[in-house]
Amino acid sequence: MQTLTPHVHWAQRHAELYLRVELSDAKNLEISLQENNTLQFRAQGHGAKGDNEYEFSLEFLQPVRPEISHKSTQRLVDIKIRKQEERWWDRLTLQERKPLFLAPDFDRWLDESDAEMELQAKEEEKINRISVESRVRKDPYLGLKKGYLFMYNLVQFLGFSWIFVNMTVRLFILGQDSFYDTFHTTADMMYFCQMMAVLEVINPLLGLVKTGFFPSMIQVAGRNVILFVIFGSLEDMQNKPVVFFVFYLWSTIEIFRYPFYMLACMGTDWKLLTWLRYSLWIPLYPLGVLAEAVAVIQSLPIFDETRLFSFPLPAMLGSSLSFSYTLQLYLILMFLGLFINFRHLYKQRRRRYRSRKRKVQ
Template sequence: MAGPSLRPHVHWAQRHRELYLRVELSDVQNPDISITDNVLRFKAQGHGAKGDNIYEFQIEFLEPVEPKPICRVTQRQLNITVQKKESNWWERLTKQEKRPLFLAPDFDRWLDESDAEMELKEKEEEKINKMKIESRVPKDPFKHLKKGYLIMYNLVQFLGFSWIFVNMTVRLFILGKDSFYDTFHTIADMMYFCQTLALMEIMNSLIGLVRSPLIPAVVQVFGRNFILFVVLGSLEEMQSKPVVFFIFYFWSIIELFRYPYYMLSCIGIEWKPLTWLRYTTWIPLYPLGGLAE
């Protein structure tokens, strides 16, 4: 025959719109929390006053609440937030007048009605002040145009360097080492296009379209363009050297991650694997590219 169920100590507090329940259980596992017919039902494995056991309780609320509680588990306790259906102050938590023995006020969060009203008023005033401040900030009429331009620029560069990378990779698999010697004649036109377009990165930084510092952009763009247009473009004996393959290949790999990262940043999206690749691949590739150059 099963014994009586174990109940954890539960502390509660309220605001006009929310109820807070703090369940005194540590190392909680498999919490089952639901609200049906205005009754909260709780069951979980955890370490409480009676050791490591299964604890459960139920509370029938005084007034209607939303049926979707928010649960946050920490190592020492479990916190439940319940939204009231109507914003008002309750005289007690439960429908039954006699308080259950396992239930007690949470004095760490406890406020009386007047203090809670003051807190609510302060939050509303803070929200209004924030809206006023935001309304005073002049809006950029060209914001969407700038964002569209940056997205398009990064997309075009990504497609260009993707074409270079895929073309070189396919040729490497088909022709092997023979592809090293005609890389310039096969890829140069697209590389000319991408690196000429890259001059816009200096302009973007100069006029404040992007927050990237100007000096690194100038060094990278002019450094690459010097190698491409002056060294490789004017010295025909260099164009058939295998080193051209490695220079172009390293450049394209770096940009395969850099431009998509910038493009997603324009629309406020951060994809963590891409961010990691963006800030990791350059560590070995920049020295290798510099060595090849």
């Protein structure tokens, strides 16, 4: 079999040399650096003269490091070599006359001034990154803040998981009968979780999280109105099936949201959990608001009948103003809040996947 020389293209940076060998489907690769600073290449593959054994040698202008990395693809062989000293070479080989098989790699080619600018940009990026990291490290309470947020999200995850598992097990065992005693079996834990959720309104104000104050306030306040005012104050509402659907939708959302934030505190990103966190809310959040609206509508005649929370009026205007009128106004505000929060969550989702796409590119 005839031995031939492949086409080789080269480029350089201050610290590295790049060789691109035009040899497809290369097999039996042998790449080594000899004691006289000469690179030896031998392989079998498809080159300019068809399938043959190809080889070449290059004696470099300056010393290089013995570690040589290479990557073989179906089209070519890429070789990267580190220079012993980071400096610009006038040419690649010790001999002044360039070998016939060697040519510049214009896809990677830079002149010395362009390479200086690239090196300077990398140095500036490194300095900026170190500066940012040093500013972050200057916060003496960073570990304490992350520990607090991790524990908060862990406690909420465990609480909502208990509610979700309890309701799911009772649903499988009792069927539809479990709808009517949901409040009595899970209300204590739901009270605890929703009182803890008030911290989600405080955390943005303290700068502990980057989420907005207003969307958090809308969600926490809306849920607490349903839990404490509609369900908690009216015994007639506590046995209705709508309690099951409200609690189940709330807990389903939260058993994915809180673990996502727990992992974020540790700088960890689990792709499946991230997708669930930024996708499940799209159907579940509107369904949750719809279930809350049903609960409000069902409570209106009860508030009219019991006159609970009614506003006293002067004698000339009547005895009192039913709280149900306030809840009717609240229904309008509820769907306005749905629009605001849905828009906020959609922006979060788009921003999250846009930044991830940039990282991949």
